[in-house]
Amino acid sequence: MLSVKNLTLAYTNEILKNISFDLRTSNLFALLGPNGSGKTTLLYAIYGIIPDEIECNVDGRISIFGKRPSEFKDKFFMFQDIENELIGPTVMDDVLINAKTEEDAVKALKEMAIYKLRNKDVFEISYGEKLRTLLSAAISSKAKLIILDEPTSSLDFSVAENLFKLLRKMSKERIIIVSTHDTYLAYKYATKVGIIKDRKILFGKELLKKAKQFGLRPLRI
């Protein structure tokens, strides 16, 4: 279980105040909020990048299966800016860094429809293909906690929907947190929805029906 208790995060000014929530295995948690609302900061704190790598005042407690974020190792993070995240040298090599087995890597590449690119240099593929390479690494890692920061922002709708379908399926055995601006996919596939508003998180899928009030794209089902 992932538990966040009374979490306050602040750089020079306060980003999030007194946040508390729990996520269990089999949760696909969609985190929404306008740009600059603190989604990425919260994801960094859950993963342990804050305060280990980036300075930030953290007050409160985060526990992942009974461990602190820096102690919990079975996890995967996909950053928003993926341009320099690929390691390579080839697409297959990159996925194998995180894949549990080669079979998992092949399966993930096929699911992301980039199996034919497996021997390509990671610096020669397009942005969308890079994104799908990283998503393949995330899927095949089979980590207990997977965090994806705005993975669908540059995907066409059908690939984005396939990804959410896949994440929903994968979430049966793990916790998956996805930050997104896509109200429709969050509404349709997430098991839990949180919207950041004025440094707090409001929970509930039904809130998405009033998405515009929260500065989000209106929900069209």
Add this chain to the structure above:
Amino acid sequence: MKLLLFFTLILLLPFFPENALPPLFLVLVAYGILKGYGMPKFILIPSLIISIILFIVSGKTSLLIYPFTSFYTGYLMFVDTSEDEKVWFFSFFFPKETYFIFSKSIKSLKNAVLKTILYHKTRKSNNPVLLLSTIINLIFRKSKTIALTLYARLLQHNLLK
């Protein structure tokens, strides 16, 4: 003493005719020395070694002076001087506006390198060779973008006709 060194360096300028940049760098080095800026060992030693190797291999005097002076100029521009002086150094060659683009590009390159290191850690890739090759690749790609941006800006200023 510093003044003497300065004029000595100026007098040496005509002996580097193959390339226009080394003499200009030399003036900047002289300026740095006159202003009393030091030369840290981590810049001095590698640049001297590279200079000597290049000189032995090519026999060209300009190659003897070029790495040393360019490293030192780079150090003066980006580490040890005030923003005003950096602008002054840069505008020795280019318009001030170009300096700001260059400076921002260098900062963004530094951020990109730091991010790459973080990404490698996060993905639990413990292969230092891969990390190094990714960083070199990143610097190469970013440098191309920086060079193109600067080139476009210099064209705007009619400096490259």
